[in-house]
Every structure is written in C-alpha cells, then in structure tokens.
Amino acid sequence: MTTFLKACVIGDPIAHSRSPLIHGYWLRTLGIAGAYERAHVKAEDFAAFVRAMPEQGYAGANVTVPHKERALALCDEPSARARAIGAANTLWFEDGTLRADNTDxxxxxxxxxxxxxxxxxxxxxxxxxxxxxxxxxxxxxxxxxxxxxxxxxxxxxxxxxxxxxxxxxxxxxxxxxxxxxxxxxxxxxxxxxxxxxxxxxxxxxxxxxxxxxxxxxxxxxxxxxxxxxxxxxxxxxxxxxxxxxGLGMLLHQAAPGFERWFGVRPEVTPELRALIVADLEKPA
Ligand SMILES: NC(=O)c1ccc[n+]([C@@H]2O[C@H](COP(=O)([O-])OP(=O)(O)OC[C@H]3O[C@@H](n4cnc5c(N)ncnc54)[C@H](OP(=O)(O)O)[C@@H]3O)[C@@H](O)[C@H]2O)c1
Missing domain, CATH: 3.40.50.720 (NAD(P)-binding Rossmann-like Domain)
Known part of the structure; x- marks a missing residue:
C-alpha cells in the first residue's frame, strides 16, 4: 500500500505563500503520492495546531510569519542552527518528537x-x-x-x-x-x-x-x-x-523540508523557477 504523505505551511496571513506551488511541483515531477497545503493559523491556535499535526496526517510543516519564534519554543529538539538563529521555519516529527530547523x-x-x-x-x-x-x-x-x-x-x-x-x-x-x-x-x-x-x-x-x-x-x-x-x-x-x-533563496530553503517529509532531496530546476516567476508576474 502506498502511504499518502502530507505537509503544510503555517502562517497568518498565508494566502500569498508560494510554498504550495514549489512543493506541489516537486510532488508532481517526482511522482510522490502526497499533498502540501496552506494552513491559516492564528497565534493563539498555533501550539494546538502543531501538536495535532501527526493525528491529522502531517509529516511536518514550514512555518512563516508570525510563528517562527514560537515554533522554536514549542519544539522538543531544535537544531543548533535554529537555536542560534532564534527561530524555526521547518518542523517535522521523528518517533513522536517534534524537531525543528531554520533553512533560510x-x-x-x-x-x-x-x-x-x-x-x-x-x-x-x-x-x-x-x-x-x-x-x-x-x-x-x-x-x-x-x-x-x-x-x-x-x-x-x-x-x-x-x-x-x-x-x-x-x-x-x-x-x-x-x-x-x-x-x-x-x-x-x-x-x-x-x-x-x-x-x-x-x-x-x-x-x-x-x-x-x-x-x-x-x-x-x-x-x-x-x-x-x-x-x-x-x-x-x-x-x-x-x-x-531573492527567488533562488526561496526555492533552495524549501528543499531540506521536502526531503524530511517526503524522503527525496528535490532539485531547484529552471522549470521550477519559471513556474514561480510566472506566478509572481500574474496581475494581482
Ligand atoms: N527570499 C526569501 O526566501 C526570503 C526569506 C525570508 C524573508 N524574505 C524577505 O525579507 C524581508 C524581511 O523579512 P523578515 O522576516 O526579516 O522581516 P522582519 O523580521 O519583520 O524584519 C524587517 C526588517 O526590515 C526593516 N524595515 C522595515 N521597514 C523599514 C523602513 N521603512 N526603513 C528601514 N528599515 C525597515 C526592519 O527594520 P527595524 O528593525 O528598524 O524595524 C527589519 O530590519 C521581507 O521582504 C521578506 O519577504 C525573503
């Protein structure tokens, strides 16, 4: 049986995030059965949302404004890098332990x-x-x-x-x-x-x-x-x-999280870049 894997990006606001486009491209081109969603979560609901992620089927998440500091504080085992930076943008679960890194x-x-x-x-x-x-x-x-x-x-x-x-x-x-x-x-x-x-x-x-x-x-x-x-x-x-x-940074910071959740190191390709450029150039 193929496992269906899920991840998301958590923020407030979140509608503008290009992360679903980036991860969606990798899921599609790598042929992985999975989904990457947007999660609009208010500050007061952040901790409960993260703690409930495993039972909701999420392998992990990206975290964006305004939750990055809170994500670090909430995490059981942050990387040395996330601790030094004082914020986390990537979360994943390992045997029930919440881990975090900062990939910016x-x-x-x-x-x-x-x-x-x-x-x-x-x-x-x-x-x-x-x-x-x-x-x-x-x-x-x-x-x-x-x-x-x-x-x-x-x-x-x-x-x-x-x-x-x-x-x-x-x-x-x-x-x-x-x-x-x-x-x-x-x-x-x-x-x-x-x-x-x-x-x-x-x-x-x-x-x-x-x-x-x-x-x-x-x-x-x-x-x-x-x-x-x-x-x-x-x-x-x-x-x-x-x-x-700045676009290359956005694409490259996404790769380590994808590898954690979906088990494959994705590549930042010219095709992916063109996809995001086209989205950035769409009339608002
Ligand atoms: N390419 C990527 O992957 C990527 C990743 C993360 C962030 N970003 C971009 O980086 C930028 C900063 O993000 P952040 O998360 O660091 O935001 P942040 O924590 O809110 O920091 C904002 C910075 O901008 C300064 N600033 C804001 N308005 C200013 C003004 N009118 N005059 C002078 N300085 C001003 C602030 O100075 P004060 O301390 O004086 O307020 C502060 O240093 C955003 O544009 C974000 O989109 C890009």
Whole structure:
C-alpha cells in the first residue's frame, strides 16, 4: 500500500505563500503520492495546531510569519542552527518528537554559491541591511563562511546591536552594528551587500542605499523577490556590479523540508523557477 504523505505551511496571513506551488511541483515531477497545503493559523491556535499535526496526517510543516519564534519554543529538539538563529521555519516529527530547523541561511548560501561561486574571494567585508528574522539567518550563514568583518545596519540600531552581540559571541568574525544614517560609510570597501529588510518590496518604500563605496567586483544580493528585479538590483547592475535575486533563496530553503517529509532531496530546476516567476508576474 502506498502511504499518502502530507505537509503544510503555517502562517497568518498565508494566502500569498508560494510554498504550495514549489512543493506541489516537486510532488508532481517526482511522482510522490502526497499533498502540501496552506494552513491559516492564528497565534493563539498555533501550539494546538502543531501538536495535532501527526493525528491529522502531517509529516511536518514550514512555518512563516508570525510563528517562527514560537515554533522554536514549542519544539522538543531544535537544531543548533535554529537555536542560534532564534527561530524555526521547518518542523517535522521523528518517533513522536517534534524537531525543528531554520533553512533560510542554507537557501541564501545555496543560491549565492550557485549564482556567483567566487563571491567569498571578494567578500572579506560583508554588509547586511536589516536585523529582523531573515537577517538573523543570513548573518548565521555568512559567519559559517568565515567572512572577516560583517556590518549589520538597521533602522533600529538597538536591534542591530543585539544581533551583533548574540551572534558575535565565540565567533572569529568581527560583527559591527551601524546606524542607518551611517550607510555611506558602512558599505565602503564591502564585497557583499545583502538587503534583508522589507524595503523595495511591492507596496513598501524603496531602499535608498548608496552603492558608490562598494568594491567594483562586489556582489549585491536582494532577498526581496516581489518584484524579482528590485530597484536596488537594477541600480547595482547599472553600476556593473554582480547581482543575486531573492527567488533562488526561496526555492533552495524549501528543499531540506521536502526531503524530511517526503524522503527525496528535490532539485531547484529552471522549470521550477519559471513556474514561480510566472506566478509572481500574474496581475494581482
Ligand atoms: N527570499 C526569501 O526566501 C526570503 C526569506 C525570508 C524573508 N524574505 C524577505 O525579507 C524581508 C524581511 O523579512 P523578515 O522576516 O526579516 O522581516 P522582519 O523580521 O519583520 O524584519 C524587517 C526588517 O526590515 C526593516 N524595515 C522595515 N521597514 C523599514 C523602513 N521603512 N526603513 C528601514 N528599515 C525597515 C526592519 O527594520 P527595524 O528593525 O528598524 O524595524 C527589519 O530590519 C521581507 O521582504 C521578506 O519577504 C525573503
């Protein structure tokens, strides 16, 4: 008898999530009997929903805004990575034990490595804009590559300082928190610039970050993927810099969860990317 496996993405709101499209593509192309659903769950119902997942037939779930911190707290055995980042985006059950990981940083690095394999050689100094959930995952990932100096610039300076303190402990990298107004100085000489704020997203204010001070061979990575080419990436391309869009991160961060729930490591293919691009380009 073939087992029918189920997973879902839990969030509030959730209608906008592209995860069902991504996992649905993999289920279909790999010929796996399973389903990946959207679960619209309010904060007050989150714990009960997760605890009831095995009896509802779910092997696990992705977790998105606003439940990522709660997911970590609820979990019996989080990965060291999820603990260090302070949030979880992937849950699964193993012999009744709820486990969790955070795959945002993995997705970020997989896409950056695939797009510009030589990025590390020019990035002794990296700058991360933002100090929210995504920035935490990205800082953790960049630290794993031994980048010497990482600057975190955020509108709320205290939040950047807190992040630098939390993740700097025991690290051989130097993490420097900078105020938003110091951006022109903060990006000087950097070889990697990452936008991990929500600025530049459709219906959000634009991101006004100076690019003049970056190295001429720098890589600019914007994790915002709607629109696919943000104003930041357009300006970076115009300056002759190398660019990375946010869609690849979204696709790559999904793969480890799929493997946990459905037992096969899926591939991020050009066909999958084209499917999501077509969805992003649909009129709202
Ligand atoms: N490509 C992917 O796979 C992927 C994965 C995760 C997230 N994302 C995208 O990454 C972005 C951040 O997500 P998140 O989960 O980290 O959100 P979050 O935890 O809410 O953090 C938002 C960040 O944006 C900053 N920000 C918001 N409005 C701003 C403004 N007007 N001026 C300056 N800074 C502003 C915040 O600064 P303050 O601290 O000062 O408020 C904070 O650093 C979103 O656009 C999300 O869609 C993409």
């Amino acid at each position: 940083g993995l997705g970020f690095l997989a896409h950056l490595d695939a797009t510009h394999p030589g990025w590390r050689a020019v990035a002794d100094h990296a700058v991360i804009l933002g100090a929210g959930g995504a920035a935490r995952g990205i800082l953790h990932a960049i630290l794993s590559r031994g980048v010497e100096t990482i600057t975190v610039a955020n509108r709320n300076l205290e939040r950047a300082e807190c992040l630098a303190r939390d993740m700097g402990e025991g690290s051989s990298s130097r993490i420097v928190a900078r105020a938003w107004r110091d951006l022109p100085e903060a990006v000087r000489g950097a070889g990697l610039l990452v936008n991990a704020t929500s600025l530049g997203m459709a219906r959000q204010p634009p991101l006004d970050c100076p690019l003049d001070g970056l190295r001429d061979d720098a890589v600019v990575d914007d994790i915002v993927y709607a629109p696919l080419e943000t104003e930041l990436l357009r300006r970076a391309r115009h300056r002759g810099l190398r660019v990375v869009d």
